[in-house]
Amino acid sequence: MKHNFRGLICPGLLSLLCITAFGSLFWGAASLSSGDVLDALRALVTGGEASNPNLYNLVVMVRLPRVCLCVLGGAVLSVVGILMQTLTGNPLAEPYVLGVSSGASAGAAGAIVFRWFAFLPVGRVVFSAFVGSFVAIALVVALQGRSTSPLRLVLTGMGVSAFFQAATTLIIYSSNNEAQARSAQYWLTGSFSGSNWADARVTLGALVLLLLLCRLLEKELDLLLLGQDAAAQSGMNVRAMQLVMILLSALAVSVVVSVSGLVGFVGLIIPHIMRRVVGTSHRPLVVSSALAGGCFLNLADTIARTAFAPQEMPIGVMTAFIGAPVFILMIRRIYHEDRG
């Protein structure tokens, strides 16, 4: 019975994801009738003419890429959360909590304001964000060493995060171009407004790479759950594996941050819930978390863009409102267990 239930989780989540993603196309600041949306989608699928080109543009070039990007971004953030939790041996690890997202946003802001890596023909912002997030995560892992203390990890992350947020603010204020400053400001809050298909494609690439490597390395990831010493005693090259995980996490975080800015706590909440449902083994955990994360972030974004319409709320605010209490509850639980 229990086994059947576990087998139904991924199909169930996939259905939920499809339904919510489809449903969220119908909500937005501009009120569209469901007929308008369906008409635009029909035109997209059949390649025919839409009856109203403006509505077609709104649905296919604005709402649809945004929904896709939210789903993909949520999936990437959830899987990165799992990777970082396995890497540090700590359930509180998460790109935002550990300052990795802040590192990426500092890099992205630097690329925009100071034209860092101007020699690159394409992907300057993503690359700069990648360098920033790599420095941040490498710093956290190095400072944590072999300690498994959750408190130490979170405090280290706080320090790293504070540093990179200050760096981002400094970069923004040192810009004398107001438009540039406003666009860089966006790395600090997080929003999916202005999503386009190019962003969705890059994020899809990151997600595919992430899922593929998690699948290939699931044996290694599962072994790391027993701790670095056990992994080394079983013959794993722990340093090399850590480097792969750091590079992969940094890459994925930099992609998400450069398309959406700082969106926190998704990688904390989703794996935490899914671990209770499907267990800790990486194969079911990664797949179900990717689906649930996509669902969650898209719903959060739908609320963010409709609750105070036509004003839009930054999505980071939404995720923090849900994520921060979960984070505090998790800390409480860890310290209760320590005492008991």
Add this chain to the structure above:
Amino acid sequence: MKIEVDALSFSVGKKRILNGVSARFEGRRLFGVIGPNGSGKTTLLRHLYRQYPANGHIRIDGVPVEQISRRQYARRVAVMMQLQTFAESELRVSEVVRTGRYPYKKVMLPYDRADEAIIDEVLRETDLWALRDRRVCTLSGGELQRVMIARCLVQQPEVILLDEPTNHLDIQYRVELMLRLRRFDGMAILTLHDLNLAARYCDILLLMKEGVILAGGAPREILTTAWIERAFGVHIDIIETDSEIYIGI
């Protein structure tokens, strides 16, 4: 299988932990390393499981351990560890045991049918079959101990190393563990606090003090009033019968 330790010394800062330790471990025997706290028991064991570099002082069948890859080494020497980090408590019994097959697999290749067959066999042998889908956080101390032994057994090693395996275990689990180790078809080396367990189940005892091995031999030769007094600095009565030795504490 023969493990030779030759003039092994080790310091942390200015403190000498091991001071020229030499020992031979050979055959299908249960070796117990005993001695007071800080005598270097655990440090010696950690050298055997390569947590510290051995710098040519430890050889396995004549080959310095540094010349053996970690993966190859893990196929011959298994370490029974205690569960410690956050996530494994949510892992299932079979998932923890499965990781013991890791040394036999290439990177990126999954465990296959042959692995699963070995895992199933060991799960049955260790009475864990009925528990295989349970999360390890729901197990009792004794069951958990059995899981960690099963993980060592699927590794199909020639040697199992155990550091204070009986700590925090109730008496029935201590006995169960020692009996299981006696049934293991290979060598086991463990550090122990409980001298009565050492007397009853070990074939060879090494008595350590201040980073050197004071004496080595059968329990009857080592667990004498004189040796215990030299190592631990206390006088203890030892009751000997034809088949058993009891340490009166």
